[in-house]
């Protein structure tokens with residue numbers, strides 16, 4: 001049998017160029033996605049307007065208020081052509097593995113700084129999107145550190161210079177993975193796990209974790225909890241309850257290490273979100289770009305100084 005993911009109908013670079021190769025096509029697409037009911041003046045609500053095409057500005061015929069296509073969105077204040085954005089979004093959403101700012105800089109012919117900011121803005125949209133959804137059903141949950149080996153020994157829980165995050169994978173009745181979340185946490189403490197669970201899990205879901213004490217705090221978020229004491233080591237990897245969460249932990253570590261030689265720990269949440277975003281939409285390659293743009297015009301601007309700020313937990 002053919003692999004369902006590898007052989008799905010994709011979206012080729014040729015199709016991308018055909019649909020979004022010019023500024024006008026990109027502008028029209030964003031306009032449709034931002035104002036599906038037609039443009040309405042944010043000042044007076046008037047629908048009648050004229051377009052100052054070169055700057056993608058809309059001017060109200062009634063009160064003359066001007067509004068730009070991209071103001072108030074993640075695209076705000078960009079100096080890059082929209083077609084460059086679309087190509088970057090295409091590359092980042094369709095790629096099987098991550099694409100670094102350096103490769104983006106080379107492939108798009110933009111400066112490294114522009115590529116970095118483009119990549120992090122796109123990852124920010126992915127993060128905000130997946131943060132707005134909760135996992136439900138049966139959920140495999142585990143704790144991980146970025147920058148060290150997991151479980152046991154000095155390099156495990158509680159050691160310095162490692163960023164703790166949780167990995168949660170929802171599985172169906174056949175035990176197949178459906179969706180996943182990976183979120184950096186302040187530490188593996190009950191209060192923090194409770195906060196995380198309230199944000200990312202649907203009340204009533206069934207959480208299965210190992211024996212780490214703080215995980216029982218998901219009950220305070222209204223979830224059921226079963227803990228299976230594994231004792232760590234290779235034996236726990238073979239437990240069916242943890243098959244997928246263990247697989248995903250292995251995959252994300254390999255993928256991030258392979259694509260990004262040096263991840264700044266402060267930005268780990270966005271890299272994790274990018275990995276999950278692609279996984280959660282692995283059956284939707286052909287629809288990924290318009291769906292991404294629909295969210296992008298609803299994601300607030302993220303100036304570079306904010307992008308570079310200290311880590312956001314979530």
Ligand SMILES: [Zn+2]
Pocket residue numbers: 041042043044045046060061062063064065
């Ligand atoms: Zn107006």
